[in-house]
Amino acid sequence: MANNPPPPAQTTLLVGGSNGTATLCAILGDKSKPTNANHTVRVATRSSSRYLDGDKPRVWRCAEKKHLSDVVSADFLPTRILTHVGAPDSVFVYGNDDVGNSTSSGSGSEQLSPLERAISGVSSPDNGGVADVILLACPVSAHLALLRRIARALYNLDAKGLLGSAHRPPILIGTLYGAGGFDWMSRIAFFNERPAGFTKWKRPLGLFALKAFPYLTKSLKAGEVSLHGRFPQLQVAVTPSDASTRGRARVLLDRVLQNSTTGKQVEFLGLSSEENLGGDGTAREEKIVLQNQRNTLGYGSVE
Numbered sequence: 275m276a277n278n279p280p281p282p283a284q285t286t287l288l289v290g291g292s293n294g295t296a297t298l299c300a301i302l303g304d305k306s307k308p309t310n311a312n313h314t315v316r317v318a319t320r321s322s323s324r325y326l327d328g329d330k331p332r333v334w335r336c337a338e339k340k341h342l343s344d345v346v347s348a349d350f351l352p353t354r355i356l357t358h359v360g361a362p363d364s365v366f367v368y369g370n371d372d373v374g375n376s377t378s379s380g381s382g383s384e385q386l387s388p389l390e391r392a393i394s395g396v397s398s399p400d401n402g403g404v405a406d407v408i409l410l411a412c413p414v415s416a417h418l419a420l421l422r423r424i425a426r427a428l429y430n431l432d433a434k435g436l437l438g439s440a441h442r443p444p445i446l447i448g449t450l451y452g453a454g455g456f457d458w459m460s461r462i463a464f465f466n467e468r469p470a471g472f473t474k475w476k477r478p479l480g481l482f483a484l485k486a487f488p489y490l491t492k493s494l495k496a497g498e499v500s501l502h503g504r505f506p507q508l509q510v511a512v513t514p515s516d517a518s519t520r521g522r523a524r525v526l527l528d529r530v531l532q533n534s535t536t537g538k539q540v541e542f543l544g545l546s547s548e549e550n551l552g553g554d555g556t557a558r559e560e561k562i563v564l565q566n567q568r569n570t571l572g573y574g575s576v577e
Contacts, residue, residue: 283312284529285402287392288362289420290412291319293491294450296499298411299325300336301532303360309534310360314402317362318392324496325365333361336491338501363400366392368423385434390427394436404438407446407526414454421447421463428479429469437477443522444478448510452483457513480519485509485543488531504536511543517556 286302288295295317302315317325325332336358368389386396395403410420424447431437437445449456460481486505493499508531512523524540533539541548 280311285314287316287405293493294411297491300334300358315362318366322367331361410449418459425463425467444480446480448482451487456483482512509541
């Protein structure tokens with residue numbers, strides 16, 4: 275039997291130095307797993323202490339406690355420990371360096387802030403190119419400040435033509451936890467940072483947010499993190515709420531959240547969600563079409 279082809283290339287940028295970032299570095303950075311093939315993982319963080327070991331990305335070890343059930347967790351139930359060991363492909367320490375570079379001219383790497391290099395891939399030590407998904411893994415209280423940084427970076431990169439053309443899929447910006455009005459904060463950030471004379475994006479953007487943080491995780495020491503459990507449901511809202519954006523979000527988030535391994539699936543919220551979630555069923559019809567496409571390419575199930 276012929277082996278399945280490797281998964282498509284994907285570049286994920288994790289913004290913020292939270293325990294969620296550490297967990298994803300360990301799981302997605304484990305290059306021994308076939309599911310992580312062609313997946314470039316970057317971290318953009320304010321401080322270098324947790325994610326750099328000298329001048330190299332820090333290796334993270336994640337001890338995941340696997341319960342009998344994701345719905346009921348108790349010490350008396352059978353458990354086992356899975357160990358994930360991995361590191362991001364590159365780490366960018368942004369500090370306050372984006373402030374002074376947001377209006378600079380030229381397209382060379384010397385004109386880009388660390389966050390702009392993390393998004394664009396220009397002069398990055400990895401070969402991931404422009405980030406496909408920019409994922410905030412941080413406390414809700416940090417969302418607005420980080421979104422303003424991201425907005426400044428994206429406007430500058432768009433003006434320099436470093437995000438790609440309109441023919442490429444949208445770059446998705448999202449969060450692992452959408453509480454506190456993530457969509458409103460995104461509107462505020464992109465409105466306040468919009469440069470004079472801006473009319474439209476050269477490459478489309480999309481927005482998403484998970485309803486609940488997918489991990490119960492804790493790190494007390496740099497390089498070590500404990501994953502005590504995974505949230506049983508992965509419900510997400512996207513905008514624009516159309517077939518293209520939902521399809522793109524499903525492919526990218528399935529990879530980030532390891533759905534091919536866990537057996538979980540992304541459920542979309544909103545008017546186009548499945549009937550049992552109050553929608554009109556459009557998202558389920560799209561999932562069937564996507565499954566047929568993946569079967570044709572040999573990539574397996576979207577479930």
